[in-house]
Amino acid sequence: MMTELDQSYVDRIIPERAAEANKNDFGRVLCVCGCAGYTGAAYFAAQGAVRMGSGVVTLATPERAWPVLAVKLNEPVVRPMPCGADGMLSREALPALLSLAEKADALLIGCGLGRSYAVAEIVVTLIENAKCQIVLDADGINALTAHKDILRQAAQPVILTPHAGEFARLSGLENPQQGELTLFARKMGCILLYKGHRTLIAAPDGRLYRNHSGNPGMAKGGSGDVLAGMLVSLCGQGLDPVDAACAAAWLHGRAGDMAANARSEYGMTPGDLLHFLPDLLKRYNTREW
Template sequence: MTQRHISKIPRRRADSHKRDYGHVLVVAGSMGMTGAAYLSSQAAITSGCGLVTLAIPQSLNVIAEVKLTEVMTLPLPETKDTSLSAKAQKALLGFSLSMNAVALGPGLSRNKETQKLIRVLVQKINKPLVLDADGINAFQGYQQALKGRRFPTVLTPHPGEMSRLIKKDAAYIKKNRINVAKRVSKDYNCVTVLKGHRTVVSSPDGEIYVNETGNSGMSTAGVGDVLTGMLVSFIAQGIDVYSASVVAVYLHGLAGDLAAKELGQFGMIASDLLARIPHVLKDVI
């Protein structure tokens, strides 16, 4: 089944142009969380899309400019906590109009103004959207607002984020992973990527994929941000959101397995996966 989805990755034509492979907008980062913005953006550009722009609080832009060579940046107004402020809304909505896909959430913070901004963006961005981390946390207590989206959406929670969204404890979620993922996909009309050992991908119509790649060395900071970047990149390249999710989860785990084979599981970090994305893509295409 995995090969069926992998076959949807677009092959490169000799006369192609970077815009043929999609433009991703990553909305990420806050004070102390620039790593999440870096990892998700770098994973996106490394996974084959033609262009990536990172929207980030303006005072953190210099950090992003130094860390990211191939990724463009969009510095935006910020709160006193150095997270994106409500004043960023107009620019983000306008910029998103020319995007092929948007990732929203990595490292955005739990600042109340930023969380409100996230809810507005999710309702108003009319593009395929990957919602991760603080992008999901913003809907704790506001679940109905998330149900209003009419464009393709992927939620990528770990058990803790899922717990806050559906008001069930993490133990329940771990015990009922497939049923929980299916229920969320149905309730929110979205693809659900419930992360963890044997990550579960569920479609709104009940299709299920249980991933078998990956290892315990991936239980380290930033690995989920890498997955978000890979996923939104495949969507921007024109793959449907369910297949893009399956492909991203499978290759993400494969990159982790390659890193573990070369480095061992104990010392692996998220950047080790970034370095191996091109290798796993080469192996499967």
């Protein structure tokens, strides 16, 4: 059965922030993202997590991307990781990544990581070992093309956030029907957030959700990275992973709609999603301060 997502559905999911809370109450998330060519993706993911309310965001990124990202990002802790001549993470990064993942409440892997054998080995090893909720986006998904079965070994159902191209690469399915998405989620024991004009979310137990926010102004490189950051943030704050996927999809699209209304479908940017998200989230303030 299909559930249509709307504002009231999401309002029931987003918890109030307790007045006496401290940063440890809002999750420590680790983003394993970026490479020398894709610093923007790592920036958007990390800032998506910050703007969605995480207590502490750590970004682990190859040391060749680190100088750029350390300047671009203020709130996240930015950690340089061993890097190959290709500007992507090298195998030597694994011990440090595993140790950071142990301390994380949720883990995002993939935005702008690039594609290489070392990246694929890192993605697989993190999925095998991490105990916390994992969100897999972009090159994190691409890394599984030859290793899909690893998804069944994850400690908790992994959330995958493919666009149509990434899903076709992973599953061999072009233009999948709703039933095929549900079947994939069930067979692989994962949560599938299939991005598009009307994003679909399929849970391993057969539940299916359709998002109705968002507009073509969001069809620009970087929008999906913002969503991945928002999603890992909600996971790190302790939301049920299917609820987190539904809420992130709807809020991301709604922030995009606010950006389009204010700045135009043509001129709005993924950065504008980050800009308008706080205005949207005002409705979850506990009182007028």
